């Protein structure tokens with residue numbers, strides 16, 4: 095069983111998940127997806143989908159077992175995570191078999207908070223902005239230990255190694 099982990103992480107959140115996966119399958123890892131039985135595809139969320147880089151990677155995977163993972167700024171909603179997974183899954187073709195998926199929240203850059211605060215200064219009553227600011231604060235601690243443990247449990251359930 096050979097495993098390839100391909101991911102894109104700009105600020106390190108998605109890398110934290112990739113590190114859990116790589117540690118779990120140490121000794122079976124390959125850098126070449128063509129050489130792998132299972133490909134783990136991970137991305138940060140860019141405008142509701144995989145990053146451009148990972149979209150390209152995903153479209154090149156054929157005939158593999160695939161596990162999709164990622165982080166996103168908007169957290170706490172299984173429905174949103176489900177949507178992100180469905181979009182990523184849509185990048186694969188029918189020759190691929192999806193064996194699992196995992197999403198969790200990931201902290202966002204301070205510039206995002208600054209934008210929210212500036213907008214709230216203009217429109218203090220803006221409910222959507224208030225919720226966004228609250229979500230920003232909640233995201234700051236993620237991925238946390240619990241997020242990483244949950245991923246580890248899901249990997250164990252796959253019984254790959």
Ligand SMILES: Cc1cc2nc3c(=O)[nH]c(=O)nc-3n(C[C@H](O)[C@H](O)[C@H](O)COP(=O)(O)O)c2cc1C
Nearest residue numbers: 103104105106107108138139141142166167168200
């Ligand atoms: C340009 C940009 C666009 C983003 N778009 C979304 C989005 O549509 N939905 C979301 O939940 N998070 C979005 N985020 C937040 C990131 O996906 C999130 O912080 C992620 O954990 C970053 O992962 P990384 O540290 O691996 O790069 C965006 C961040 C940036 C910088």
